[in-house]
Amino acid sequence: MKVFVFDVFGTVVDWRGGVAREAATFLQTHGASGVQPEAFADAWRSRYVPAMRKVISGERPFVRLDVLHRENLVDVLPEFGIDPNAVAPEALDELNLAWHRLDPWPDSISGLQRLKARHIIAPLSNGNIRLMVDMAKRAGLPWDAILGAEVAQIYKPAPQAYLRTAEVLMVEPGEVCLVAAHNDDLAAARKCGLKTAFIARPYERGPNQTVDLKAESDWDVVVNDMNELADAVGA
Amino acid sequence: MKVFVFDVFGTVVDWRGGVAREAATFLQTHGASGVQPEAFADAWRSRYVPAMRKVISGERPFVRLDVLHRENLVDVLPEFGIDPNAVAPEALDELNLAWHRLDPWPDSISGLQRLKARHIIAPLSNGNIRLMVDMAKRAGLPWDAILGAEVAQIYKPAPQAYLRTAEVLMVEPGEVCLVAAHNDDLAAARKCGLKTAFIARPYERGPNQTVDLKAESDWDVVVNDMNELADAVGA
Structure with missing residues (x-):
């Protein structure tokens, strides 16, 4: 080898602990302080495989994972009572960087x-x-x-x-x-x-x-x- | 920035010092001990830009630099009195790795x-x-x-x-x-x-x-x- x-x-x-850590602050700021940050991390992550499969199947061209994470974030927020259109795009970008940290x-x-x-x-x-x-x-x-x-x-x-x-x-x-x-x-x-x-x-x-x-x-x-x-x- | x-x-x-260092041994082994290793390094390197331009122009598909270096090595050896067909391919591969070192x-x-x-x-x-x-x-x-x-x-x-x-x-x-x-x-x-x-x-x-x-x-x-x-x- x-x-x-x-x-x-x-x-x-x-990934779960790291995303939950950064999501906790975000959820509190956006009126969802009752949400378990770990549950939010799990829900966000659960959208990763289906999103990636669309790329593998050729249904969409290759895009980097940051793009999929960002789309999945917008998709998952309503599940936790947050309207993504009511959040500044910069705040979504910042939370998306949790995966970098x-x-x-x-x-x-x-x-x-x-x-x-x-x-x-x-x-x-x-x-x-x-x-x-x-x-x-x-x-x-x-x-x-x-x-x-x-x-x-x-x-x-x-x-x-x-x-x-x-x-x-x-x-x-x-x-x-x-x-x-x-x-x-x-x-x-x-x-x-x-x-x-x-x-x-x-x-x-x-x-x-x-x-x-x-x-x-x-x-x-x-x-x-x-x-x-x-x-x-x-x- | x-x-x-x-x-x-x-x-x-x-690159010049490093290639010359490894070429010196090779040249001695293959009956070209009179050749300046630095001159050999220069001649090998001089074939790099033309080879690369064929890739940039689209004349040939992208190949990694190791491939171009190996081809250029075979091309340059006769200039120094060495028949590349008389050298074991493994010895050429090894000299080609001089660029890695x-x-x-x-x-x-x-x-x-x-x-x-x-x-x-x-x-x-x-x-x-x-x-x-x-x-x-x-x-x-x-x-x-x-x-x-x-x-x-x-x-x-x-x-x-x-x-x-x-x-x-x-x-x-x-x-x-x-x-x-x-x-x-x-x-x-x-x-x-x-x-x-x-x-x-x-x-x-x-x-x-x-x-x-x-x-x-x-x-x-x-x-x-x-x-x-x-x-x-x-x-």
């Missing part, structure tokens, strides 16, 4: 630093380049490059997202290991010939998470955090 | 580290992603992202190379400053609306350099090394 690429939302960073899980930085010493590490995220850059600079994620959907111009789990990433790194798919907390992402990567590492993130979706609690296939590596991954691969 | 993007070959790293100028790392603290920094090079990653890991170049021709899918000085880089960074062209030791690169960037910083590298082409010895236009910043650039922009 020469190259490790990473799912980011949920695998490297805590997510915190890493406590083990992410130390594990990535160890892996980086002997391997190439890069995000293979559906997040756009600027989102990944802002997140990395704020959190100190030591990526060697910013790869993923915007470089490949296609979203995971489309095969080209994985294959194009291997191609720009000039390695065979089997020389790349995808690290992810999501069994479906790993399954799509394995179909393309990539190696797979499952990292359990049982609180990604909060205390009542029911999916992705454990590896559902014989992934090449199965670990509980990023330092265990570094241990497992001798980094 | 929120974002600094950098020409790399000649501006951040010493170039050393930074002495001021590059410290200047980039200072700039990185308050700005986004990324290569805007014609070098491909893997080349830039290998170079950065070996030399310790602290890029926030690897951008440039392969991400834009077009070579400088085509306008889209500059404009697409600003676009993926989600900034207006005028919020990006190109740093380069080459007046023509800066002129092309300025036409696209980018800010411009000239950094003098009077030995890039050896002791008898005649071009790009000084700024030939009123670039926004004109400095003698990367730390002067950090000083000039208050980084």
